[in-house]
Amino acid sequence: MTTTSPLSPRTAAADAPIPFLDLQPVYRAAQAAIDAALLRVAGSGWFLLGEELKAFERAYAASVGAADCAGVANGLDALALALQALGVEPGDEVIVPSNTYIATWLSVSQCGATPVPVEPDPQTYNLDPVRIAAAITPRTRALLPVHLYGLPADMDAINAVAAAHGLKVLDDCAQAHAAIYKGRAVGSLADLSAWSFYPGKNLGAMGDGGGVTGDDPALMAQLRVLRNYGSKVKYHNEVKGRNSRLDEIQAAVLAAKLPLLQAQTEERRGLAAMLLDGLAGAPLQLPVVPQGLDSAWHLFVVQHDDRDRLQAELARQGIGTLIHYPVPPHRQPAYAELDYGDGDFPISEAMHRRVLSLPLWPGMTTAQVERVIRAVRAAA
Ligand SMILES: *Cc1c(COP(=O)(O)O)cnc(C)c1O
Numbered sequence: 001m002t003t004t005s006p007l008s009p010r011t012a013a014a015d016a017p018i019p020f021l022d023l024q025p026v027y028r029a030a031q032a033a034i035d036a037a038l039l040r041v042a043g044s045g046w047f048l049l050g051e052e053l054k055a056f057e058r059a060y061a062a063s064v065g066a067a068d069c070a071g072v073a074n075g076l077d078a079l080a081l082a083l084q085a086l087g088v089e090p091g092d093e094v095i096v097p098s099n100t101y102i103a104t105w106l107s108v109s110q111c112g113a114t115p116v117p118v119e120p121d122p123q124t125y126n127l128d129p130v131r132i133a134a135a136i137t138p139r140t141r142a143l144l145p146v147h148l149y150g151l152p153a154d155m156d157a158i159n160a161v162a163a164a165h166g167l168k169v170l171d172d173c174a175q176a177h178a179a180i181y182k183g184r185a186v187g188s189l190a191d192l193s194a195w196s197f198y199p200g201k202n203l204g205a206m207g208d209g210g211g212v213t214g215d216d217p218a219l220m221a222q223l224r225v226l227r228n229y230g231s232k233v234k235y236h237n238e239v240k241g242r243n244s245r246l247d248e249i250q251a252a253v254l255a256a257k258l259p260l261l262q263a264q265t266e267e268r269r270g271l272a273a274m275l276l277d278g279l280a281g282a283p284l285q286l287p288v289v290p291q292g293l294d295s296a297w298h299l300f301v302v303q304h305d306d307r308d309r310l311q312a313e314l315a316r317q318g319i320g321t322l323i324h325y326p327v328p329p330h331r332q333p334a335y336a337e338l339d340y341g342d343g344d345f346p347i348s349e350a351m352h353r354r355v356l357s358l359p360l361w362p363g364m365t366t367a368q369v370e371r372v373i374r375a376v377r378a379a380a
Contacts, residue, residue, distance in 0.1 A: 018359050018368050020320030025363025030257050037252035047248050056251040064187030066213035070223040071246025075174045075196025078210035079107030082192040085222040086168040088113050092141040097127045098348035100146045104172050105329045119347045123288045129157035142168040147176035150296030155181055155189040177202040178265040180294035187213045202298050203261050205250040264362040268297035271360050278373030282380050303354040311356055313379040322357045
């Protein structure tokens with residue numbers, strides 16, 4: 001298969017370093033629209049809660065098949081405000097994956113609730129629905145699955161557990177823009193769905209950004225109140241809200257980039273297919289995509305027993321890699337209060353010792369992918 005990217009016409013020297021991530025090709029692909037958007041907002045004199053935000057919210061909701069989207073300041077706020085809108089209160093428990101970026105857990109803590117970790121399926125790295133029931137207590141209020149690395153979690157099974165126990169479901173979609181679950185877009189599979197538009201995410205702003213998608217008009221209205229000081233009418237405050245708004249510049253940039261997201265996701269899928277093909281049979285654990293699912297390929301994560309040596313060898317050859325993530329949330333000093341120890345979540349702990357994310361971005365060339373494959377095969 002050949003993947004000649006329309007985004008990266010440059011031909012790099014055969015031994016030039018390969019960065020872990022290069023955001024320039026995506027900017028160049030949308031440059032005219034992005035630059036026009038920046039100037040339009042600068043000249044408008046209107047910077048918050050205006051027409052740019054409304055236009056992006058409409059477009060983004062439509063792109064994920066949800067009735068509505070509320071822009072907020074970042075992905076962590078999207079999660080925390082969505083939990084609050086769903087009624088999560090101090091003293092409640094929310095079930096989270098034991099292996100996720102710590103923001104998932106922090107959003108629960110920000111509501112005064114307790115994150116209750118559940119181990120992943122060791123093949124898909126996503127929350128194992130079979131393990132959820134054992135973690136449910138009378139204080140459990142919601143389930144918070146994550147579509148880790150861009151692969152959709154098993155939402156039918158997770159929603160079934162939630163329905164059986166009367167729980168709400170919020171999914172953390174920060175890594176899963178344009179991912180597909182059994183023919184349905186991620187972002188319309190739960191009570192609410194939280195997004196990050198952090199610059200390195202698959203749809204990234206030029207600064208921080210986030211959003212919540214959903215169908216229930218009452219929940220979406222509550223989110224708009226919570227993000228704006230708890231106020232529907234200026235200077236009238238119904239609840240103790242926050243200041244968490246997606247500003248007009250970021251909304252305009254995101255709207256300019258959104259039309260290219262689908263093609264860029266297809267490009268990621270082509271690059272991932274090349275990596276899977278080229279690394280088949282190598283002594284590595286490769287990502288698994290179950291039937292019926294289309295990953296967004298935010299990250300291409302392999303597992304290796306001697307991960308640190310593999311990473312060092314690739315670095316020696318100028319190939320950038322990262323570890324997502326080196327320390328599981330239950331072993332972070334920030335969560336010492338929960339009193340977990342080594343061995344409490346063995347699947348997650350083994351992953352954190354073994355995972356390595358290889359370079360993959362829209363605009364990466366076939367030659368770069370081939371070099372990564374050769375280097376990994378030689379070093380693994
Ligand atoms: C990036 C990320 C977040 C947080 O998003 P920010 O916009 O950085 O606050 C939450 N959850 C996951 C899984 C993420 O990858």
